[in-house]
């Protein structure tokens with residue numbers, strides 16, 4: 001792919017390049033160019049979702065979960081990206097991270113960043129459009145149901161996300 005000028009915001013920090021291969025995978029850029037290795041790589045074919053990051057088109061726009069292993073820089077140029085490193089603020093874990101710990105959701109932890117970022121996008125969606133509690137399990141399933149965890153933390157990931165959605169004011173009616 002052609003060289004392109006790149007301008008990205010990642011975790012509130014601006015990243016500019018005068019010229020970079022627009023076909024480089026976002027996962028490679030994050031892990032190898034800017035050393036954000038919290039975003040994992042596994043299948044490389046958009047199946048396992050360990051590589052998920054949150055992407056907004058413009059500031060304040062809704063967050064979309066994006067699989068960074070099959071998304072190239074050209075597709076995200078100019079956009080706003082949040083990775084797992086951007087969740088904790090001022091030394092405080094994000095409520096999702098805290099809930100994953102409290103619920104023993106992960107074992108090796110390799111799948112955790114992907115689950116976190118997909119759940120983070122779900123919370124953003126619920127904040128904009130709250131849903132009734134009866135619909136919550138289906139919404140969580142839709143958000144993370146295709147994520148693969150080889151340590152089989154599925155039930156505990158689900159429980160943790162449910163807990164945060166219910167404990168955060170205004171997400172569930």
Ligand code: FES
Pocket residue numbers: 040041042043044045046047048049050051052067068069070
């Ligand atoms: S590494 Fe498996 S979906 Fe991206």
Ligand code: FES
Pocket residue numbers: 105106107108109110111112148149150151152153
């Ligand atoms: S915690 Fe090990 S793969 Fe999910």
